[in-house]
Amino acid sequence: MLSNIALYGAIETGLIYGLVAFGIYLSFRVLDFPDLTVDGSFPLGAAVAAVLIIDGWNPWLATGCAVMAGMAAGAVTALLNVKLNILNLLASILTMIALYSVNLRIMGRPNVALLTEETVLTPWYDLDLAFHQVPVLLFIIVVFVALILLWRFMKSETGLAMRATGANARMARAQGIATGAMIVLGVAVSNGLVGLAGALFAQSQGAADVTMGVGVIVIGLASLIGGEAVVTPSSVVRALIACVVGAIMYRLAIAFALNADFLGLQAQDLNLITAVLVTLAIVLPGVRSSIAAKLSRNKA
Amino acid sequence: MISATDLRLTFGKGTPLENPALRGMSLTVNQGEFVTVIGSNGAGKSTFLNALAGEVLVDSGQIIVDNLDVTKLPTHKRAGRVARVFQDPLAGTCEGLSIEENLALAIKRGQRRGLTSAVKRQYMEQFTDSLSSLNLGLEKRLGDKMGLLSGGQRQAVSLLMASLTPSSILLLDEHTAALDPKTAAFVLELTTKIIEEQKLTALMVTHSMKQALEVGSRTVMLHQGQVVFDIEGKDREGLEVKDLLGLFEKQRGLEVDDDSLLLG
Numbered sequence: 001m002l003s004n005i006a007l008y009g010a011i012e013t014g015l016i017y018g019l020v021a022f023g024i025y026l027s028f029r030v031l032d033f034p035d036l037t038v039d040g041s042f043p044l045g046a047a048v049a050a051v052l053i054i055d056g057w058n059p060w061l062a063t064g065c066a067v068m069a070g071m072a073a074g075a076v077t078a079l080l081n082v083k084l085n086i087l088n089l090l091a092s093i094l095t096m097i098a099l100y101s102v103n104l105r106i107m108g109r110p111n112v113a114l115l116t117e118e119t120v121l122t123p124w125y126d127l128d129l130a131f132h133q134v135p136v137l138l139f140i141i142v143v144f145v146a147l148i149l150l151w152r153f154m155k156s157e158t159g160l161a162m163r164a165t166g167a168n169a170r171m172a173r174a175q176g177i178a179t180g181a182m183i184v185l186g187v188a189v190s191n192g193l194v195g196l197a198g199a200l201f202a203q204s205q206g207a208a209d210v211t212m213g214v215g216v217i218v219i220g221l222a223s224l225i226g227g228e229a230v231v232t233p234s235s236v237v238r239a240l241i242a243c244v245v246g247a248i249m250y251r252l253a254i255a256f257a258l259n260a261d262f263l264g265l266q267a268q269d270l271n272l273i274t275a276v277l278v279t280l281a282i283v284l285p286g287v288r289s290s291i292a293a294k295l296s297r298n299k300a
Numbered sequence: 301m302i303s304a305t306d307l308r309l310t311f312g313k314g315t316p317l318e319n320p321a322l323r324g325m326s327l328t329v330n331q332g333e334f335v336t337v338i339g340s341n342g343a344g345k346s347t348f349l350n351a352l353a354g355e356v357l358v359d360s361g362q363i364i365v366d367n368l369d370v371t372k373l374p375t376h377k378r379a380g381r382v383a384r385v386f387q388d389p390l391a392g393t394c395e396g397l398s399i400e401e402n403l404a405l406a407i408k409r410g411q412r413r414g415l416t417s418a419v420k421r422q423y424m425e426q427f428t429d430s431l432s433s434l435n436l437g438l439e440k441r442l443g444d445k446m447g448l449l450s451g452g453q454r455q456a457v458s459l460l461m462a463s464l465t466p467s468s469i470l471l472l473d474e475h476t477a478a479l480d481p482k483t484a485a486f487v488l489e490l491t492t493k494i495i496e497e498q499k500l501t502a503l504m505v506t507h508s509m510k511q512a513l514e515v516g517s518r519t520v521m522l523h524q525g526q527v528v529f530d531i532e533g534k535d536r537e538g539l540e541v542k543d544l545l546g547l548f549e550k551q552r553g554l555e556v557d558d559d560s561l562l563l564g
Contacts, residue, residue, distance in 0.1 A: 157413035164405055167394040174353065176379030176410035
């Protein structure tokens with residue numbers, strides 16, 4: 001079984017990946033823009049926050065800069081697509097590759113340790129809580145605020161215009177919506193959220209590493225798809241809740257798999273387990289509905 | 301007033317598939333006119349409408365909408381002046397959004413969109429009023445997803461959306477062609493009602509000569525990217541499909557070989 005620390009640890013990273021899933025929901029679902037920039041903007045957020053914190057900046061200010069950096073990365077991807085007509089998927093891969101160099105430049109080396117620095121978490125350790133509960137509390141607050149803000153945004157005039165852009169661009173243009181600008185804004189906000197996730201991840205794990213972005217897109221997608229299978233995303237707020245639920249479920253599933261001794265899995269099997277879980281999350285809803293269809297046919 | 305002067309547009313220039321869609325197309329539509337546009341396949345009807353809407357930019361010529369030269373403006377910058385209903389009933393609305401959200405998108409057509417709530421309480425009266433004029437019971441289903449509606453219902457809502465805010469011209473692109481005959485008749489009747497009540501200036505492309513003569517105040521026929529004839533007032537009264545064909549042949553010395561123009 002899971003120890004208490006492993007359980008809280010899974011929820012903690014689950015909440016961070018919930019932010020990533022928000023971003024992926026925005027790009028993949030709302031804008032119908034398959035964006036792989038996140039594999040670069042996650043470590044970008046981590047790198048910016050880490051370097052600024054070491055430089056003595058206020059950790060929240062540093063985290064804010066990480067969000068801006070993520071937004072800039074997203075805007076680059078979107079502009080490559082909108083202005084230069086590069087296929088969206090390819091545009092995002094180009095930015096992602098470029099960010100690898102950018103991240104190395106920002107940090108000046110492959111990784112930066114934050115263990116002794118003051119982070120956004122530091123003041124919260126004064127609370128009368130166990131060591132492993134502190135990040136969970138803070139991240140619940142951050143995710144909740146992000147969810148409310150995103151939900152309000154989606155219901156706003158601009159947010160509705162963004163949803164129309166992804167759903168029916170021709171109709172959106174006919175309604176006077178600048179679809180190109182909406183794509184830039186949406187992909188920027190999406191990567192801003194991922195930059196935030198990277199910054200918080202670095203601060204809770206105590207380091208930023210240039211390779212920490214590998215597979216973020218897969219984990220985010222797994223969270224999104226898994227969450228949608230559990231919480232039917234019939235409205236914006238349900239879709240956002242699905243992101244968080246999916247991300248926490250995913251991290252718990254990983255924690256259980258790694259802790260179940262009888263499976264004999266080890267930490268290096270993480271990516272394999274991820275791939276298997278994502279495949280299951282994509283395939284299972286289809287299998288379930290085809291079984292249901294067969295059953296109802298047999299009855300009839 | 302809309303005036304298009306000497307519009308020229310060639311698709312695939314310099315390729316084997318080079319296709320001159322507009323070849324010196326000129327047309328002026330006055331305030332309050334309801335013009336029906338006919339022409340065989342490839343005559344340039346849809347291209348002309350797309351050029352007016354901004355979906356395609358012309359190679360040369362000039363488009364002026366209410367004293368503003370829009371020739372080089374993209375679609376979204378013209379949308380405040382140009383309202384549009386598409387042929388495909390699925391194209392004019394967003395199926396993933398609710399009826400009220402679709403209407404809320406349309407009520408801000410061509411205006412700045414901010415961060416205030418999109419579906420505002422003050423819109424509700426206008427939304428329910430205009431929806432109940434359709435007699436489809438949609439005013440009780442404001443929160444329903446657009447995707448739950450039938451093609452005819454969606455086209456009716458598209459029409460409402462296009463007329464929710466004032467425009468200089470309403471473009472109707474064979475908007476009844478994809479519907480079954482009964483629904484098509486309903487949507488066409490609704491179209492003439494809205495255009496008359498709101499005194500809209502409208503341009504309706506149709507595939508049916510009969511329809512082109514039944515509604516509107518003026519009929520224009522396109523052929524090979526140009527206007528071949530333009531009739532209104534007394535000349536147009538009592539005209540029948542065979543008269544139109546006669547006119548066409550006299551003007552061009554051509555045989556009409558497109559069956560679909562004769563049918564329907």
